[in-house]
Amino acid sequence: MRTPGTSRSDTDLLLLHAPSVYDFRKRAILYGPVSDMVPSSTVFEMYPLGFLTIASYLHDRGMNVRIVNLALRMMNSRRFDVPRFLARHKPRAVGIDLHWLPHAHGALEVARILKELYPDVPVIMGGLSSSYYHHELIGYSQVDFVLRGDSTEPPLHQLLIALEDGAPVDAIPNLTWKDARGTHVNPLTFVPQSLDYVDLRPDLMVEMVMRYRDLEGTLPFNGWWSNPITTVFTVKGCAFECVTCGSSNTTCTQLTKRQKPVYRSPASLVANVQALARLTYGPILLVGDVLMAGPEHAAEVLERLRKADLSNQIVFEFFALPPKSFLQDIDRSIRNWSMEFSPESHSQAVRDAQEGEAGYTTQDMEDLIKEAVRLRCSRIDIFFMIGLPAQTAASVRETIEYCGHLFQLGDKRLSCFISPMGPFIDPGSRGFEEPDRFGYRLFARTLEEHRRLLVQPSWEHILNYETKWMSRRELVDATYDAAERLNELKVRHGRLSRRRGRGVARGIAAARALRARLDDGMAHGLGAIADADLTGEISRYSISTVCDKRELFWPRRLFNFRIPEILRILGRYFSGRSRRHAP
Ligand code: B12
Numbered sequence: 001m002r003t004p005g006t007s008r009s010d011t012d013l014l015l016l017h018a019p020s021v022y023d024f025r026k027r028a029i030l031y032g033p034v035s036d037m038v039p040s041s042t043v044f045e046m047y048p049l050g051f052l053t054i055a056s057y058l059h060d061r062g063m064n065v066r067i068v069n070l071a072l073r074m075m076n077s078r079r080f081d082v083p084r085f086l087a088r089h090k091p092r093a094v095g096i097d098l099h100w101l102p103h104a105h106g107a108l109e110v111a112r113i114l115k116e117l118y119p120d121v122p123v124i125m126g127g128l129s130s131s132y133y134h135h136e137l138i139g140y141s142q143v144d145f146v147l148r149g150d151s152t153e154p155p156l157h158q159l160l161i162a163l164e165d166g167a168p169v170d171a172i173p174n175l176t177w178k179d180a181r182g183t184h185v186n187p188l189t190f191v192p193q194s195l196d197y198v199d200l201r202p203d204l205m206v207e208m209v210m211r212y213r214d215l216e217g218t219l220p221f222n223g224w225w226s227n228p229i230t231t232v233f234t235v236k237g238c239a240f241e242c243v244t245c246g247s248s249n250t251t252c253t254q255l256t257k258r259q260k261p262v263y264r265s266p267a268s269l270v271a272n273v274q275a276l277a278r279l280t281y282g283p284i285l286l287v288g289d290v291l292m293a294g295p296e297h298a299a300e301v302l303e304r305l306r307k308a309d310l311s312n313q314i315v316f317e318f319f320a321l322p323p324k325s326f327l328q329d330i331d332r333s334i335r336n337w338s339m340e341f342s343p344e345s346h347s348q349a350v351r352d353a354q355e356g357e358a359g360y361t362t363q364d365m366e367d368l369i370k371e372a373v374r375l376r377c378s379r380i381d382i383f384f385m386i387g388l389p390a391q392t393a394a395s396v397r398e399t400i401e402y403c404g405h406l407f408q409l410g411d412k413r414l415s416c417f418i419s420p421m422g423p424f425i426d427p428g429s430r431g432f433e434e435p436d437r438f439g440y441r442l443f444a445r446t447l448e449e450h451r452r453l454l455v456q457p458s459w460e461h462i463l464n465y466e467t468k469w470m471s472r473r474e475l476v477d478a479t480y481d482a483a484e485r486l487n488e489l490k491v492r493h494g495r496l497s498r499r500r501g502r503g504v505a506r507g508i509a510a511a512r513a514l515r516a517r518l519d520d521g522m523a524h525g526l527g528a529i530a531d532a533d534l535t536g537e538i539s540r541y542s543i544s545t546v547c548d549k550r551e552l553f554w555p556r557r558l559f560n561f562r563i564p565e566i567l568r569i570l571g572r573y574f575s576g577r578s579r580r581h582a583p
Helices: 050-060 070-076 082-087 101-117 128-132 134-138 153-165 202-212 249-255 266-279 295-308 324-333 348-355 362-374 393-409 447-453 472-492 498-523 538-542 563-581
Strands: 013-017 065-069 094-097 123-126 145-147 175-179 182-185 230-233 284-287 313-318 336-344 380-386 414-420 440-442 465-467
Touching (some): 013 050, 050 065, 065 070, 070 082, 101 447, 123 128, 123 153, 128 134, 128 249, 134 175, 134 447, 202 563, 266 563, 295 324, 324 362, 336 348, 362 380, 380 393, 393 414, 393 472, 414 472, 465 472
Parallel strands (some): 013 094, 094 123, 123 145, 313 336, 336 380
Antiparallel strands (some): 145 175, 440 465
């Protein structure tokens, strides 16, 4: 497979992000609206934020790291040939994320192609799903190493040095590896208690684009260029116990050995926000509830943001209801702000089943929404979910009617979204680990079983769960019904133009028709349908079904990026290069 002209490049680590299903361009699969709530498509082309922290950590230690978003490049060009591309770029080591379980198919396939091309190049996998399935993962011949845990920069650095020097790897923390004697699981002891040892440097992305002349491969998701949302992580681990979350408090104590959440210091957090704001005019999302670290920590974040006085939209997520006074403090400190809140259900009983005692009533939530509307909050996004414990199809219908009620509480700044939990309930979540206790029935447990689920013809058969209250079929029906009704309500309450509303309605009808067609094919024993009309058309029927994807984004600007900062980074890059190349 090796093509002539392959040369050992100066890339110490090539970080690859695979599509969810490797050969999605050739398959006819109805993935369903499982990615409608995130910026990426059903290909799940967004790479982990951790790629950027890894790149910056290694860069600071003199290593060359290249990120290639294979998923995005494959989406953007049907002709993009992965083996041919990889054959032209031989790195010293390759890292592939299997962070989100929906990449179980693509990540393993990309690893396989690499091993075939370069048997001597170590393939390292990492991310939360890799951590969960490390035993199984290391059993695949294409995988050499698995780095476990929610923080891997220093162990990865140690591993790359050991590999270069031919030194032993048995003392590298968090590492699962194999040799002729079998599999070895080094203890998971790198669990940093401060997150300030590493940063996410946006300028490095610009440099990477220049160094490798590859803009497309570096971008985080399809359409980022026109909707440059950026994120700043604020925490690792979580204080909450949501039943379906693969990073809940209980899950973390097992999976990442994080006994309690650890927070980024306000100084480091705000410095990162500022670094992003120097580069882009786009919104900056603070990932994680800043109040989780306590009111004093949150107050310091606000004070630093106030001093920074940025024009970017700062987006706050809340896992529990914040006190009204906190919203007022935000309003005083930040010029442009918005908030996201995920009650998941309108029903107190369902919320309690999902979150434990949710700690707030529906009335409390409405009061808070009214307060946000009263303030200068420029956007209030409320998220609901389908597939929760104790949730019936009737309860989903009531949630949608409740959205109609919420629309009346606020003006156009208030939006409601609903989506199915999918394609999977997270491995490691309490619902996954104790399905009977929480009313789940699982269709897959192992990595290999999930890999196979991902190539089923339609999302009803891809879902790895159903609940005691809704079968997979009912979950799908409830989703399309909810999407249809919510779309009507959005048009009625002026949240969506009639034209866009008609577009969403057409999408839902087409998805339903396609589902019937695929079901029919399955009933006639065709399995994965080889339907020439549908091949590679998955996204058309799965994107913007439960909402118009554009609703997720902020209004576009003519210029999204700050040119002087880009010129400054380029200047630094070129002067660094000429210094390096000077005799
Ligand atoms: C922010 C976030 C997002 C952001 C994306 C941010 C991003 N680009 O990473 C958004 C909102 C878009 C998102 C989307 C999704 N998410 Co999310 N997300 C999170 C969240 C809340 C925080 C992650 C974070 O900030 N990490 C901090 C960064 C710095 O670290 P990191 O990226 O994890 O990387 C470190 C390690 O994981 C590891 N690592 C990661 N990759 C690799 C690769 C190699 C080679 C190595 C060595 C190491 C390594 O080392 C890194 C550096 O230390 C977590 C929950 C949590 N608290 O962890 C859920 C979580 C990761 N998401 C989850 C899910 C399910 C999804 C979706 C599939 C949901 C959906 N159906 O739409 C999508 C997938 C999107 C895609 N790929 O296109 C699950 C994953 C469960 C699982 N095992 O599969 C989590 C655990 C919880 C949850 N349910 O939300 N998500």
